[in-house]
Amino acid sequence: MPDVGEGPEGRRGQLALDWSACTSCLACVRDCPDWCIDLTARLEVDPGTGRPRRILVLEQFTVDYDLCMYCGICIDVCPPGALSWTPELLVARPARPARR
Ligand code: SF4
Ligand code: SF4
Numbered sequence: 001m002p003d004v005g006e007g008p009e010g011r012r013g014q015l016a017l018d019w020s021a022c023t024s025c026l027a028c029v030r031d032c033p034d035w036c037i038d039l040t041a042r043l044e045v046d047p048g049t050g051r052p053r054r055i056l057v058l059e060q061f062t063v064d065y066d067l068c069m070y071c072g073i074c075i076d077v078c079p080p081g082a083l084s085w086t087p088e089l090l091v092a093r094p095a096r097p098a099r100r
Pocket of ligand 2 (some may be wrong): 017021022023024026027028029039077078079080081082083088
C-alpha cells in the first residue's frame with residue numbers, strides 16, 4: 001500500500017500557487033469552467049503619494065476541490081506561470097463527524 005503523498009506517475013494532485021509570482025490578474029478565476037477558484041487581493045497604497053497604486057497584492061487564494069475537474073486550464077492561462085500541479089494528495093475526510 002503506498003504512503004500518503006505517493007500515487008501513479010503523472011497524477012494530478014493539488015494546485016500549487018507561487019504567491020510571489022501571482023499578479024492577481026484573475027485570469028485563472030475567469031477561465032476556470034467551474035468557478036472554483038476564489039481569490040481576493042487589495043490595492044497597495046503608495047506611501048509616497050498616499051494614493052492607491054495599481055498594483056494588486058494577493059491576500060487569499062483557494063480552490064474548491066469539490067468542484068475542480070483537474071482540467072489544468074487555470075495553469076495554462078496563468079500569464080506568469082504561478083500555478084502548477086503538486087503530487088500531494090488530498091486526504092478524504094468525512095463531511096460530518098463520525099458517529100461513535
Ligand atoms: S484545474 Fe480546471 S476546474 Fe480546477 S481550478 Fe483549474 S481551471 Fe478550475
Ligand atoms: S492567472 Fe496566475 S497570476 Fe493571474 S490570478 Fe491566477 S494564479 Fe495569479
